Amino acid sequence: MTDITYPLYLDLAAGLLLLSAIGVLWRRQLAAMINLFAVQGVALAAIVAIIGVHQHSLELALVAAGLGVLRAGVLPHLARRALGNSPAEARETRPVVNVAASLLAAAALTLLAYAVTRPLVALEPSPATAILPAAVTVVLIGFFTLVTRRRALAQVVGFLLLDNGITATAFLAAAGVPLIVELGVSFDLLLVALVLQVLTTRLRSAFGSTDLDELRELHD
Amino acid sequence: MSTLLLLAAIGLPLAAALGYATWGWRRRTTAWTGVVTTGLLAVDAIGLATTVTRHGPAHTAAGLLRADALSAWMLLGVAAVALLACWASPAYLASGHTGGRRARWYAVLLHLFIAAMATAVLAGNLGILWVAVEATTIVTAFLVGHDRTRTALEAAWKYVVICSAAIAIAFLGLVLLYYAARHTGLGSEQALDWASLTGHAHQLDPAVTRIAIGLAVLGFGAKAGLVPMHAWLPDAHSQAPAPVSALMSGVLLPVALYAVLRVKAVADPALGTGYVRTLLVILALATLALAALLLIGQRDYKRMLAYSSMEHMGLIALAAAVGSRLAITALLLHMAGHGLAKTVAFLSSGHILHHHTSAQIADVRALAARMPLLAALFGLAVLALLGFPPAALFASELGIARAGTTAGMTWVTAGAFILVAVSFAAIVAHTGRMMLGPAAGTAPQAATTDHPPATFTLTTALPMIAGLLGVAALGIALGPTTDLLHTAATIVGAP
Secondary structure (H helix, E strand, O other): OOOOHHHHHHHHHHHHHHHHHHHHHHOOEHHHHHHHHHHHHHHHHHHHHHHHHHOOOHHHHHHHHHHHHHHHHHHHHHHHHHHOOOHHHOEOOOOOOOHHHHHHHHHHHHHHHHHHOHHHHHHOOOHHHHOHHHHHHHHHHHHHHHHHOOEHHHHHHHHHHHHHHHHHHHHHHHOOOOHHHHHHHHHHHHHHHHHHHHHHHHHHHHHOOOEHHHOOOOOO | OHHHHHHHHHHHHHHHHHHHHHHOOOOOOHHHHHHHHHHHHHHHHHHHHHHHHHHOOEEEOOOOEEEOHHHHHHHHHHHHHHHHHHHHHHHHHHHOOOOHHHHHHHHHHHHHHHHHHHHHHHEOEHHHHHHHHHHHHHHHHHHHOOOOOHHHHHHHHHHHHHHHHHHHHHHHHHHHHHHHHHHOOOOOOOOOEHHHHHHOHHHOOHHHHHHHHHHHHHHHHHHOOOOOOOOHHHHHHHHOOHHHHHHHHHHHHHHHHHHHHHHHHHHHHHHOOHHHHHHHHHHHHHHHHHHHHHHHOOOEHHHHHHHHHHHHHHHHHHHHHHOEHHHHHHHHHHHHHHHHHHHHHHHHHHHHHHHHOOOEHHHOOOHHHHOHHHHHHHHHHHHHHHOOOOOHHHHHHHHHHHHHHHOOOHHHHHHHHHHHHHHHHHHHHHHHHHHOOOOOOOOOHHHHOOOOOOOOOHHHHHHHHHHHHHHHHHHHOOHHHHHHHHHHHHHHOEO
């Protein structure tokens, strides 16, 4: 990879990262959302791998492989298992903000991300930091999905998007946090996903569905 | 020696968890193992506190674990509350209809929870601290949902989703802080370490640091029950088993605020004291106002205790905003006093719930006449929480008020204490309604079910009496902990 093609590959991967996040807002089928999340996992692993090749770092290449397995393989698999095969669970029927408005919101969030990341890019201009706004947009879209979707699983996908965005930010800004922290973070993320999977199953057996509108027994 | 003490603080609860996973929960034998290990943890914390006061900070595992006076003080709090919670657990599990398998899971998760909190306060590195705080969310998720009722599951879901998202935001803050730190020339291993971060704080890029610190304070603040991401707290604290509520309210919230204090210690030299102070004052006042508002019309006594925790965290956040040494000393004392008093309050509320099968204030009447011992424990704990002397909270609230006025924040402090007074009135009214009233015609409903509740004996009350004695002792004299407290206050407090 030459110095000219490096930014090109990086931009391509970041584009995929961003598009898959917007795709999650666009699709209503939960299975499609999970597939898009898996695609995003590949894009994230690609970003790390590209940086690793550019810096000739074996450690980053290995981290990229690990991230790929976790975020494009294990986590989507867990999410699909939580989905089960009940057709009633398959669609996000009534999001708090409808799809068209969500896409407009995604555009607004992208602008916001460009505005807030200006000091980050200015601190150390490079091809990697130039695409930080894309990573931060993914964080914002993840948060937006989390608060506007009503299916339990759609919220989980939102949380996972948020986390992908943060990991991308870490690698783009500083080639990743120390390895021990990265390991801890990945392990925690895996456990959160497992906990949420078990909870969705229990919620379904207690409430009959995982429409979180049903969760309104506790309030003041 | 100090290495051993540091490793034992995390190893002891882990060993207990492993033991329960292997041998399960047996009423006469293994049920008390947890009490022994947490007792040893308390001894270990005292040892660590002595070492740290005499010889200064100790560290091990290449600086990943580190104890200074502040972490030693926090560890003492964790150990004390954990000891009370483990001591009360056998009675709690025996009084419910908990099967052997569920009891085993309960014990394993409880001790993992304690281990995660010990790791959080002994972490020498913001990254490890973050991993440990996130781990507390994971292990407590199933403890909150322990009862498997609809409400317990709902609380567990909200808890995991809100706390994980909030703590992810804190992680984004840490990532950006790491980015700024790497730019000052710090190596990747030191860039998240307190010691080197505070040393290089003045070189950090202010614009990036401002975003980073804001995110970290908001994220860790949510885990401490501060507005705007507080919605999980009343649900989780009211649905969890009583000993778990005690640990979550008594030490987990302070541990999250401890993270905020550590972040603040890095931020102040980099950005000046104004930035974090403004942020914390807004969060503190909003939290106090919300807690006061929701306490007034409260109908559930466990939720009342949960909102009281939010009120105390708001007060602690205010003390952190003031940030002088006096304020930090008062803050640390307040954390300890609140931890012990809230533990007793939650443990006794667990017994009240068991005897009435209802958490509604309206269903509990004339408790003082029917169950004088339990009523006395609950009442005294609530009085301690309200700040009546000799409880430690009297001294600490006075300290916070004084520190606030001398730091030129008179109006903010006055506003905060008006809100505290509103909460005070609400709690007094609700508790009075539970305690007093005619005893006739209000027999506990649980007597009609197939499982008559076990009588509340002095043995069951022992951990609660110990907790109350602790609160009073801390309020009367600090004794040997004076030096530790003052050293801890100088670490994060401005002179």
